[in-house]
Amino acid sequence: xxxxxxxxxxxxxxxxxxxxxxxxxxxxxxxxxxxxxxxxxxxxxxxxxxxxxxxxxxxxxxxxxxxxxxxxxxxxxxxxxxxxxxxxxxxxxxxxxxxxxxxxxxxxxxxxxxxxxxxxxxxxxxxxxxxxxxxxxx
Amino acid sequence: xxxxxxxxxxxxxxxxxxxxxxxxxxxxxxxxxxxxxxxxxxxxxxxxxxxxxxxxxxxxxxxxxxxxxxxxxxxxxxxxxxxxxxxxxxxxxxxxxxxxxxxxxxxxxxxxxxxxxxxxxxxxxxxxxxxxxxxxxx
Amino acid sequence: xxxxxxxxxxxxxxxxxxxxxxxxxxxxxxxxxxxxxxxxxxxxxxxxxxxxxxxxxxxxxxxxxxxxxxxxxxxxxxxxxxxxxxxxxxxxxxxxxxxxxxxxxxxxxxxxxxxxxxxxxxxxxxxxxxxxxxxxxx
Amino acid sequence: xxxxxxxxxxxxxxxxxxxxxxxxxxxxxxxxxxxxxxxxxxxxxxxxxxxxxxxxxxxxxxxxxxxxxxxxxxxxxxxxxxxxxxxxxxxxxxxxxxxxxxxxxxxxxxxxxxxxxxxxxxxxxxxxxxxxxxxxxx
Numbered sequence: 445x446x447x448x449x450x451x452x453x454x455x456x457x458x459x460x461x462x463x464x465x466x467x468x469x470x471x472x473x474x475x476x477x478x479x480x481x482x483x484x485x486x487x488x489x490x491x492x493x494x495x496x497x498x499x500x501x502x503x504x505x506x507x508x509x510x511x512x513x514x515x516x517x518x519x520x521x522x523x524x525x526x527x528x529x530x531x532x533x534x535x536x537x538x539x540x541x542x543x544x545x546x547x548x549x550x551x552x553x554x555x556x557x558x559x560x561x562x563x564x565x566x567x568x569x570x571x572x573x574x575x576x577x578x579x580x581x582x
Numbered sequence: 583x584x585x586x587x588x589x590x591x592x593x594x595x596x597x598x599x600x601x602x603x604x605x606x607x608x609x610x611x612x613x614x615x616x617x618x619x620x621x622x623x624x625x626x627x628x629x630x631x632x633x634x635x636x637x638x639x640x641x642x643x644x645x646x647x648x649x650x651x652x653x654x655x656x657x658x659x660x661x662x663x664x665x666x667x668x669x670x671x672x673x674x675x676x677x678x679x680x681x682x683x684x685x686x687x688x689x690x691x692x693x694x695x696x697x698x699x700x701x702x703x704x705x706x707x708x709x710x711x712x713x714x715x716x717x718x719x720x
Numbered sequence: 721x722x723x724x725x726x727x728x729x730x731x732x733x734x735x736x737x738x739x740x741x742x743x744x745x746x747x748x749x750x751x752x753x754x755x756x757x758x759x760x761x762x763x764x765x766x767x768x769x770x771x772x773x774x775x776x777x778x779x780x781x782x783x784x785x786x787x788x789x790x791x792x793x794x795x796x797x798x799x800x801x802x803x804x805x806x807x808x809x810x811x812x813x814x815x816x817x818x819x820x821x822x823x824x825x826x827x828x829x830x831x832x833x834x835x836x837x838x839x840x841x842x843x844x845x846x847x848x849x850x851x852x853x854x855x856x857x858x
Numbered sequence: 859x860x861x862x863x864x865x866x867x868x869x870x871x872x873x874x875x876x877x878x879x880x881x882x883x884x885x886x887x888x889x890x891x892x893x894x895x896x897x898x899x900x901x902x903x904x905x906x907x908x909x910x911x912x913x914x915x916x917x918x919x920x921x922x923x924x925x926x927x928x929x930x931x932x933x934x935x936x937x938x939x940x941x942x943x944x945x946x947x948x949x950x951x952x953x954x955x956x957x958x959x960x961x962x963x964x965x966x967x968x969x970x971x972x973x974x975x976x977x978x979x980x981x982x983x984x985x986x987x988x989x990x991x992x993x994x995x996x
Contacts, residue, residue, distance in 0.1 A: 645921030
């Protein structure tokens with residue numbers, strides 16, 4: 445992988461797990477969104493500002509594939525990339541790997557920019573588009 | 583206990599548990615707050631309206647005691663009562679019991695009514711005070 | 721829809737929401753899994769027993785589409801159906817509707833039965849297969 | 859404060875917040891527990907090992923005081939200290955501060971070491987006691 449990709453690291457904590465002894469599946473989605481928030485931070489576009497100033501960027505689709513058990517205390521890396529950048533929407537992909545670079549899970553989220561008032565799709569803000577362009581594998 | 587107390591029932595779900603095999607402690611707090619929200623609903627004061635119209639009612643203190651393990655799939659009842667009702671604050675107590683009425687946990691939350699603008703404590707809204715009065719054990 | 725489908729109802733609680741004012745996307749996944757657990761309960765197959773006795777039934781895929789904002793205090797129904805039943809795997813679909821039957825979100829989970837020891841796919845237990853057969857729309 | 863205290867840093871993420879626009883109270887508890895897990899890691903005692911090898915160390919009490927609003931994107935530090943170390947139990951205290959060192963919240967958790975079989979309180983493992991001793995302010 446190249447330097448242009450964004451990486452986010454975390455350790456799986458007790459609140460991520462469930463009584464089956466491994467990660468609770470929806471917590472992986474949550475960790476993917478943490479990576480997205482850290483990516484926005486790293487690009488000077490904190491999510492709190494986006495929420496305050498608009499446009500709304502609701503998630504319209506999310507999915508995940510679980511490739512191997514993820515356990516309490518495991519150190520993980522999330523590699524985020526922008527898979528599609530449209531006029532008013534974008535798709536992010538997340539690869540979760542362990543410290544030996546073994547893939548443990550994949551996730552994908554689709555976000556749409558909507559006008560605050562009427563919910564009509566609008567153009568992605570230019571600063572966000574620039575940040576996303578920097579996260580495309582070419 | 584009398585009929586004047588509010589009861590809320592739920593089944594412990596996988597997302598409430600952790601890899602130690604029992605409830606994750608902070609989820610009990612969350613279940614207590616669900617009981618509080620259901621209590622507000624039952625009194626015609628949905629939390630969404632309070633948040634939209636004010637006053638802000640932030641939680642300033644929360645605590646819980648864990649008396650026995652709580653396991654996945656267990657059916658629980660939460661008994662909510664108003665323990666203290668002040669001019670601008672109130673304290674709720676929650677007793678978690680199983681279907682045999684054995685106590686499993688206790689929780690307590692303290693809420694303060696604050697003016698939207700400057701965060702000054704203000705009088706509890708009368709409708710809320712009435713609801714709380716109905717949840718006092720006498 | 722017919723009577724053969726399983727329905728699960730809930731009210732969106734504060735812990736389901738986030739600072740953008742609507743449901744936090746991963747909580748919808750969590751609510752879908754609650755519906756799955758309630759479905760298992762209703763068929764005499766509580767998840768706790770499956771976890772204790774095996775086989776392991778890990779989720780290998782999950783996805784959701786968000787069709788409309790879901791807000792604090794909203795009452796929702798989840799309609800669960802079995803979309804595919806294979807030898808060792810099954811796919812559940814969840815439609816989230818409001819009380820006026822308007823679709824708000826869809827979700828889908830794929831589960832695989834694995835042998836406890838070596839993680840090899842094994843046949844779905846017969847009782848589970850029967851329950852799933854009862855949740856197929858024909 | 860001295861160098862002997864353990865500090866844990868994090869950024870408040872969207873999943874920590876709720877529709878009232880600030881931290882959901884029970885997520886603060888969760889963040890306190892993350893700090894505890896990081897403290898155990900730093901002392902070579904990962905929680906996963908404690909859960910696997912025993913003794914069970916259930917939380918029997920938790921509490922938190924909320925001193926100021928905590929918002930999405932805020933960077934926080936948690937200062938953990940061991941407040942009481944008994945024969946079979948210990949109390950941890952957590953102070954949450956912002957980057958200007960302003961206190962935002964406090965939390966406290968009480969843990970008891972129990973024998974795996976019968977739930978009788980037993981002596982704290984020596985390695986844990988040593989780690990806790992290193993987190994006492996003198």
